[in-house]
Amino acid sequence: MAHNDIAVDPASAARLAEAGLELRRMANDGSELVAWHGAQARGFLETERTAVQDAAVAERWRGRRLIGVLDPTGPQPDWPVGTVSSWVAALSLPGGTAPAWAISSVTVAPTHHRRGIARALLEGELRAAASAGVPIASLTVTESPLYGRYGFAPAVSVATLSIDVKRASWTGPVAPGRVDFVTREQWRREAPALADRVFAQRPGELTASDGHWDHIAGTAADADRPERIRTVRYRDVHDEVQGLLAYTVTENTEDYTRSRVDVRALVAADDAASAALWRFLVELDLVQTVVATEQSIDEPVLWMISDRRAATVTLHDHHYVRILDVTAALQARRYRRPGRLLLQITDTLGLAGGAFVLTVDDDGSASVAPASARATAPVTLTADVVALSALLLGQVSARTLAAAGRLSATDAGAVADVFGWDPPARLSYWY
Known part of the structure; x- marks a missing residue:
């Protein structure tokens, strides 16, 4: 069965029906899409959608599963008062990948707060994902306090860099390839x-x-002012595309030498491409500030400019993940150190709890097996599914979580050594 053909969760549907609301899977086209799209935009405080925007989103979201909560007694009974969308994508793990049930567009109309809509939507998505055999759920969030109660953990933090390029000259490597402007269409084809x-x-x-x-x-x-977007490509000495950059410029009308650049995307396949594109940004004429969001917390450009204090770095939570199948999720990744751990995991939603033995071989591969009541291991980790999900991508240390009281372990350092990974995790965009 295709992902967007999966029926709504019966438990969530029954809970909402008791409140006089209907949980419905909505079509990806026609009047249902227009209503769903409009409700989602209203939930995010955006403008009303136009026919052009509706047609564009119908094209983009053909593979998404759109869920709406309808109030048949309201003045717009065909417009949802709650929305969520989802699709299945590949999530990069340390040394591997796994399918992830990506969740987005979670909104509840302000007229219908405190009626259990968010709970029904999110729990329904998690149960649907688990029933489909998808081992992980993931999302990026606008309100971080909401999602921990459903088992999601902020597993990836990212950095926003704001660089005063009038103050910071380039001291990094000089890449041997070439940087050129390309058309937006060509950039789109190669990205x-x-x-x-x-x-x-x-x-x-x-x-x-x-x-x-x-x-x-x-x-x-339906692009908003696409003429503002400038697109650049880096090719190496073998004429292979190794880097792409897209950015916008905001002029400073009081001083035209102090414009601002906002990076939309910087995709680099190797260190040379990254250095070449960052150098291009740092040395732009008539620019004061370069701002790049969703960057790695160990971004090398900070070591490639003459004045480290010219860069302001702001860290924030970004990618939230939730393990649904402990065995499948943990076996899909690699580990930094061999070891044998007894995992005692609790899950208030009953989706991923239990006792497991994680055995990591010398090559970093792992096997996970249910643990009997008498099972033992050199190290025991006791945690809820939130803490285990935080460890999954290797950026958050078990030592940190233990110090914060979010897990307990007979040897938190050993757990950290097994689960840790380099380079740190990153998600380079919002969804």
Whole structure:
């Protein structure tokens, strides 16, 4: 069965029916899409949708599963008062990948707060994902306090870099290839293949849809001021595309030498491409500030400029993940150290709890087996599914979680050594 053909969760549907509401899987086209799209935009405080925007989203979201909560007694009974969308994508793990049930568009109308709608939507998505055999759920969030109660953990933090390029000259390597402007259409054609090559280099990345690249390049029919977007390519000495950059410029009308650049995407397959594109940004004429969001917490450009204090770095939570199948999720990744751990996991939703033995071989591969009541191991980890999900991508240390009281272990250092990974996880966009 295709992902977007999966029926709504019966338990969530029954709970909402008791409140006089209907949980419905909505069509990806026609009047149902228009209503769902409009309700979702209203939930995020956006403008009313136009016919062009509705048609564009119908094209982009053909593979998404759209769920709405309807109030048949309201003045707009066909418009949802709650929305969620989902699709299945590949999530990059340390040394591997796994299918992830990606969740987005979670909204509840302000007229219908405190009626159990968010709970029904999120628990329904998690149960649907588990029933479909997808081992992990993931999302990016606008409100972080909401999702921990459903087992999600902030497993990936990212950095926003704001660099005063008037103050910081380039001291990094000089890449041997060439940087050129290209058309937005050409950039859009080349981005997916390059991103696929880069994808496995960092845990935490989720394969992006075609709609994502159209949004970045401004090539979608409903693009907002696409003429502002400038697109650049780096080719190495063998004439292979190794890097792509998209950015916008905001002029400073009081001082035209102090404009601002906002990076929309910087995709680099190797260190030379990354250095070349960052150097291009740092040395732009008539620019004061370069701002790049969703960057790695160990971004090398900070070591490539003459004045480290010219860069302001802000860290924030970004990619939330939730384990649904402990065995499948943990076996899909690699580990830094061999070891044998007894995992005692609790899950208030009853989806991923239990006792397991994790055995990591010398090559970093692992097997996970249910543990009997008498099972023992050199190290025992006791945690809820939130803490285990935080460890999955290797960025959050078990030592940190133990110090914070979020897990207990007979040897937190040994757990950290097994689960840790380099480079740190990253997700380079919102979804």
